[in-house]
Amino acid sequence: MIMKSKKIKLIMFEEKFGLGGIETFITNVLSCINREKFDVRLVTINKATDQYDSLFKKLDIPMVVLVPDVEINPIKRFKKGLPAFKTYLKQHISPDTIIHFNVSNSIDLLYVKIAKSKGIKVRIAHSHNSSATSNLKKLAHKMGMILLANTPNYYFTCSNLAASWLFPKKVLKNQNYYFIRNAIDxxxxxxxxxxxxxxxxxxxxxxxxxxxxxxxxxxxxxxxxxxxxxxxxxxxxxxxxxxxxxxxxxxxxxxxxxxxxxxxxxxxxxxxxxxxxxxxxxxxxxxxxxxxxxxxxxxxxxxxxxxxxxxxxxxxxxxxxxxxxxxxxxxxxxxxxxxxxxxxxxxxxxxxxxxxxxxEGYDVNSMVKNLEQLYLKFYRENN
Missing domain, CATH: 3.40.50.2000 (Glycogen Phosphorylase B;)
Incomplete structure (x- = not known):
C-alpha cells in the first residue's frame, strides 16, 4: 500500500539503528522538523536498542524495522536486509518520497542503489564517518566508493573528513554536495x-x-x-x-x-x-x-x-x-x-x-530549517 499524503514524504534511513551519533542526528531532526510540511518515518534494517521507542511514540513517528532479529551479524543483516528493503520500497513507497540515507561506509550505498532501481527520485547519501576498524573493511569500502558513488543524486556530510571518506573527488566538486552540521539543542x-x-x-x-x-x-x-x-x-x-x-x-x-x-x-x-x-x-x-x-x-x-x-x-x-x-x-x-x-x-x-x-550553525533549530529548505528544493527539482 502506497503512503498517501499531501505533505512531502520523507524517510530517514539507517542500516542499523543503535546508540551513537547517527541516531542523535536522526532523532534531533525528527524532533524538530515541521510535521505540517513533511510526512516522516524512520526505516532501519535492524534495531539494536529500545531507548528511542518512547520518543518515537511521543512524536507519533513510525519506526519501521525490516529485519527484527535481535542478534544478527553484519553479513546476515545485509543478506536479509537488501531484499527486505527492496520489497518494502516496492510495496509501500512512492517514487516521489525523499529518502535520506545516513551511512558510515560505502557498502551502505547498496541500499541507495536499490532505491535508484525502484525509481526513487531524491536519494540523499549522508556521510557520518571517516574510517573503518580493519583493512578488509577499508578495502571493501574503497570498492564500494568506485562502484556505488553515482547511486545517490544528493550528497551530505558532517565534515571534510567524512566527505573524503565516502565520496570521490568528482562528487566533492558536485553542486549537489552539502555540509549539514551535527547540531544540538x-x-x-x-x-x-x-x-x-x-x-x-x-x-x-x-x-x-x-x-x-x-x-x-x-x-x-x-x-x-x-x-x-x-x-x-x-x-x-x-x-x-x-x-x-x-x-x-x-x-x-x-x-x-x-x-x-x-x-x-x-x-x-x-x-x-x-x-x-x-x-x-x-x-x-x-x-x-x-x-x-x-x-x-x-x-x-x-x-x-x-x-x-x-x-x-x-x-x-x-x-x-x-x-x-x-x-x-x-x-x-x-x-x-x-x-x-x-x-x-x-x-x-x-x-x-x-x-x-x-x-557556526550548530543549533538544531537552525540546522533543521536549512534541511527543510533543501528537502523542498530537491523535491521541486525532481517532481
Missing part, C-alpha cells in the same frame, strides 16, 4: 553550576575529580589507551574517577577486564547507556576522547555547549574546535603525557556561552 547542554553541584551530589562525586567519556565500546573509541591514561592520572590524583558511558556491547567485557588488569577497576564507573548525557557533562571535570577516527562527533559539540574542557585525539577533524574547550593531543604521545594534559585541563574555568556554536 544548545540550551539543553548549557553549563549551569547549580545543576552541576546537584548531579555530582546525586552520584556521590562531590569530592571527586571526574573524567568522562561517552561512546560505544568498540575499537574505534580506543578505550584501552584511555584506561592507561587514567591509570597515570590516578597516580597523581587519588580522588580521580573515570565514568564510561555506553551500552554493554561489543568490547565491553574486554575493557572491564583491562581495567581490572591495570588495578584501577574501583576507580572506573561503567555507567551503562543513558538518556542523561547532558546531565553527566555538567558533572564531569574533563571529557576525554582518544578515538582512532571520527566523522565529527556529536558528543564534542555537546561537551562544548556545556563549556567542558575536552582532550581529544588529533585524528579527529579540527573542524570540531568551535570553542576554547577543545584541546588536541597526538596518540603518538604516551598515556603519561595525556594524563598530564588532562590534569591541567581541570583548572580551566567554565563559562556558559553557546554564542559561537549558534554562530
Amino acid at each position: 544548545t540550551k539543553k547542554y548549557q553549563f549551569n553550576i547549580s545543576k552541576r553541584e546537584q548531579i555530582r551530589k546525586k552520584y556521590g562525586w562531590t569530592d571527586n575529580l571526574v573524567f568522562g567519556e561517552v561512546g560505544r565500546f568498540n575499537k574505534q573509541k580506543n578505550h584501552k589507551f584511555l584506561l592507561e591514561t587514567f591509570k597515570e592520572i590516578v597516580q597523581k590524583r587519588e580522588n580521580a574517577i573515570l565514568v564510561l558511558v555506553g551500552a554493554k556491547d561489543c568490547l565491553y567485557d574486554d575493557i572491564k577486564s583491562y581495567a581490572e588488569e591495570l588495578g584501577i577497576e574501583k576507580k572506573v564507573i561503567f555507567f551503562g547507556k543513558t538518556s542523561k548525557v547532558a546531565d553527566l557533562l555538567q558533572a564531569f571535570d574533563v571529557f576525554m576522547l582518544p578515538s582512532l577516527y571520527e566523522g565529527l562527533p556529536f558528543v564534542l559539540v555537546e561537551s562544548q555547549a556545556a563549556a567542558l574542557s575536552s582532550l581529544v585525539s588529533n585524528t579527529v577533524t579540527d573542524e570540531i574546535k568551535l570553542t576554547k574547550y577543545i584541546v588536541f593531543d597526538s596518540l603518538k604521545n604516551s598515556p603519561k603525557e595525556w594524563a598530564d594534559t588532562a590534569i591541567k585541563l581541570t583548572s580551566v574555568a567554565r563559562e556558559p556561552d553557546s554564542t559561537s556554536l549558534i554562530k
Whole structure:
C-alpha cells in the first residue's frame, strides 16, 4: 500500500539503528522538523536498542524495522536486509518520497542503489564517518566508493573528513554536495553550576575529580589507551574517577577486564547507556576522547555547549574546535603525557556561552530549517 499524503514524504534511513551519533542526528531532526510540511518515518534494517521507542511514540513517528532479529551479524543483516528493503520500497513507497540515507561506509550505498532501481527520485547519501576498524573493511569500502558513488543524486556530510571518506573527488566538486552540521539543542547542554553541584551530589562525586567519556565500546573509541591514561592520572590524583558511558556491547567485557588488569577497576564507573548525557557533562571535570577516527562527533559539540574542557585525539577533524574547550593531543604521545594534559585541563574555568556554536550553525533549530529548505528544493527539482 502506497503512503498517501499531501505533505512531502520523507524517510530517514539507517542500516542499523543503535546508540551513537547517527541516531542523535536522526532523532534531533525528527524532533524538530515541521510535521505540517513533511510526512516522516524512520526505516532501519535492524534495531539494536529500545531507548528511542518512547520518543518515537511521543512524536507519533513510525519506526519501521525490516529485519527484527535481535542478534544478527553484519553479513546476515545485509543478506536479509537488501531484499527486505527492496520489497518494502516496492510495496509501500512512492517514487516521489525523499529518502535520506545516513551511512558510515560505502557498502551502505547498496541500499541507495536499490532505491535508484525502484525509481526513487531524491536519494540523499549522508556521510557520518571517516574510517573503518580493519583493512578488509577499508578495502571493501574503497570498492564500494568506485562502484556505488553515482547511486545517490544528493550528497551530505558532517565534515571534510567524512566527505573524503565516502565520496570521490568528482562528487566533492558536485553542486549537489552539502555540509549539514551535527547540531544540538544548545540550551539543553548549557553549563549551569547549580545543576552541576546537584548531579555530582546525586552520584556521590562531590569530592571527586571526574573524567568522562561517552561512546560505544568498540575499537574505534580506543578505550584501552584511555584506561592507561587514567591509570597515570590516578597516580597523581587519588580522588580521580573515570565514568564510561555506553551500552554493554561489543568490547565491553574486554575493557572491564583491562581495567581490572591495570588495578584501577574501583576507580572506573561503567555507567551503562543513558538518556542523561547532558546531565553527566555538567558533572564531569574533563571529557576525554582518544578515538582512532571520527566523522565529527556529536558528543564534542555537546561537551562544548556545556563549556567542558575536552582532550581529544588529533585524528579527529579540527573542524570540531568551535570553542576554547577543545584541546588536541597526538596518540603518538604516551598515556603519561595525556594524563598530564588532562590534569591541567581541570583548572580551566567554565563559562556558559553557546554564542559561537549558534554562530557556526550548530543549533538544531537552525540546522533543521536549512534541511527543510533543501528537502523542498530537491523535491521541486525532481517532481
